[in-house]
Amino acid sequence: MGMFMSFMGKGLPTTQLLSMLTGTLQKQFMEKDISDFEKFHMAILDIFETVNAALPGKHYNVPLPEEVQVCFEGWGKADESEKKKILIEFMKTKVNLSKLDDFTLIAGLATPPAAMAAKRAGESVPQLKLIKAIPDVIFVPSATVLALISAKLSRKMILGHVAS
Structure with a gap:
């Protein structure tokens, strides 16, 4: 069994796959016309819907609207180069795996x-x-x-x- 698994290779590199996924979601997010909080919140919800629908098994909880509001205020004031960093930092800190009770x-x-x-x-x-x-x-x-x-x-x- 071990020999068979070694012939299969290492599979997909997780860092490259994660980078491709975040790049695709970020591009999808930036292409939207986001002018107010409602559109920003809908774009965030669209990202979660895309990720939760695509990935089998584990799902992610959507952050509270108040947390999204704080992110939107910082995101709206930032220039184009900082917007990506703010969005990535928000996703890293506020996104949690959902857990069954x-x-x-x-x-x-x-x-x-x-x-x-x-x-x-x-x-x-x-x-x-x-x-x-x-x-x-x-x-x-x-x-x-x-x-x-x-x-x-x-x-x-x-x-x-x-x-x-």
Whole structure:
């Protein structure tokens, strides 16, 4: 196995890939007509949407509007050569990885076995004849997604906010 992996090479250089990504996002950001805070904030949100949609797995939390406002004030006063530095510094300091809370993680792990047990118990009830027609491969993921959505919404309603 080790020999096979050594033949594959080192893969993509992460610093070059990161530099290409930041360069592309910075060019995309600078090409927009940004004259006020709303357009600046929309451009920042567009960057996060692009990155979170493109990268599988980990996602990044969007900074608070107050933090974006402070960055915009510094960015608006700077000349063209300083704008890139301000934007990069803002992204380095204010961007954080989103984290799952324990409740969501436990709900995601406990739901599939519970869904299978509920389906098996429901198949023996005469009033739930329809449940036999639903394949396990559709029922279990659907129940898991619904449980995760309800866990997220209940935490949002109780706490007022949840890391997304």
